[in-house]
Amino acid sequence: MAEKFESLMNIHGFDLGSRYVDLKALGCGGNGLVFSAVDVDCDKRVAIKKIVLTDPQSVKHALREIKIIRRLDHDNIVKLFEILGPNGSQLTDDVGSLTELNCVYIVQEYMETDLANLLEQGPLLEEHARLFMYQLLRGLKYIHSANVLHRDLKPANLFINTEDLVLKIGDFGLARIMDPHYSHKGHLSEGLVTKWYRSPRLLLSPNNYTKAIDMWAAGCIFAEMLTGKTLFAAVPK
Known part of the structure; x- marks a missing residue:
């Protein structure tokens, strides 16, 4: 594991200075590596997501994600600590400076595991499923009240501390702000939400959907917690 992580470190080129130590890989996404580290300033483990900025489109997506997570503050949403640039440099509230950078680091609270890992062991106890649901x-109601669509709810994006059974929604990389007084028909992205949690509305009208797509995904997740099986699993071709 150490050799694999060292290889990933070399590939992705982490440069956070000396503030963060004891780095451990958590996962590798399409735009870089997610890892945990100990912040020596507070002696606390945090989760750090690196977003690689390679073109105007990646900058646009990064700006959107940062704007959204900065406006969210709730007990059931993974907490944001700060946004850093190369060498661990502090970024001001004017994130427009991202256009001059090649990467950005999102530092958030560290969670012990995620729901996907728990479900690999089988269905949950009914009382645990009710508590997590x-x-x-609760977190989804807050997100929607802020006119935000998550657009990628799935067990792997629901983070859990098993000691106190706290669940928090994370990974807002595909989230989007929705203006309730404006029709977004024809201006919404296609191909969002992992297929197993994608609503019929999203399948039939991919450019015209509402907050209901998150509710559908939540229902699929609830069924999976109770049965230990994906409710609408894709059929292998």
């Missing part, structure tokens, strides 16, 4: 809906 309550927290998921």
